[in-house]
Amino acid sequence: MADPLIVTIDGPAGVGKSTMAKRLARALSIPYLDTGAMFRAVALRLGDGAWERGEADLASALAGMEFSLSGVGEDSVLSLDGAPIGDEVRTEQVAMWASNLATLPVVRASLKAAQQTLGKRFSLVAEGRDMGSVVFPTARRKFFLDATADERARRRLRQLADMGKTADFDDLREQIARRDHQDRNRAEAPLRPAPDAVIIDTTSLAIDEVFAALVRGVRG
Numbered sequence: 001m002a003d004p005l006i007v008t009i010d011g012p013a014g015v016g017k018s019t020m021a022k023r024l025a026r027a028l029s030i031p032y033l034d035t036g037a038m039f040r041a042v043a044l045r046l047g048d049g050a051w052e053r054g055e056a057d058l059a060s061a062l063a064g065m066e067f068s069l070s071g072v073g074e075d076s077v078l079s080l081d082g083a084p085i086g087d088e089v090r091t092e093q094v095a096m097w098a099s100n101l102a103t104l105p106v107v108r109a110s111l112k113a114a115q116q117t118l119g120k121r122f123s124l125v126a127e128g129r130d131m132g133s134v135v136f137p138t139a140r141r142k143f144f145l146d147a148t149a150d151e152r153a154r155r156r157l158r159q160l161a162d163m164g165k166t167a168d169f170d171d172l173r174e175q176i177a178r179r180d181h182q183d184r185n186r187a188e189a190p191l192r193p194a195p196d197a198v199i200i201d202t203t204s205l206a207i208d209e210v211f212a213a214l215v216r217g218v219r220g
């Protein structure tokens with residue numbers, strides 16, 4: 001069998017990585033891997049304050065967790081211990097717990113191993129913070145999407161409105177900025193583009209324009 005095709009999409013919270021990863025994975029007929037969902041699922045499973053537990057305790061809790069993946073494109077299903085990871089992980093509180101856990105080398109090492117195992121079994125569009133820089137350094141194509149915090153907060157507000165929910169713009173912007181700061185400044189695998197990543201500033205681009213840039217990048 002040919003080596004799996006790995007395409008990576010990294011970038012900050014709320015930049016539209018998942019939307020793009022699903023679409024690109026559909027176009028390539030391969031699964032997409034939402035690695036933020038892995039950190040979120042672990043965070044939800046371990047609960048509030050888990051980042052203060054000792055390293056050995058966390059290592060043994062993580063050793064008992066198994067991720068699996070099925071499906072293609074937007075129908076990809078990522079599961080933890082056989083249960084699909086769903087909307088229960090999509091709260092700003094769980095996101096912040098995930099970001100806290102993601103500063104810990106023991107957590108990163110465990111999830112990196114799980115991500116690389118999936119990348120040996122499947123071709124993937126893998127999205128997260130360190131896919132191109134750390135987890136899949138030899139990926140065929142690497143992208144880094146960026147946008148101002150204001151624009152990302154506006155997009156999140158629109159997304160929530162589409163789901164019939166309301167939120168305060170300043171609160172959203174604050175939450176995004178706080179998580180960005182922690183994700184960019186941690187010692188282990190901080191959010192930054194791989195040297196060979198194609199950087200796309202999406203601030204003033206429409207979704208279709210970003211997608212077209214990704215497709216050009218994959219074909220080029």
Ligand code: DC
Pocket residue numbers: 013014035036037039040095098099102127128129130131179183
């Ligand atoms: O992409 P997301 O918002 O679902 O990610 C939630 C948190 O998980 C994010 O703030 C930092 C962490 N994360 C990470 O450190 N590395 C990844 N590859 C993906 C997510």
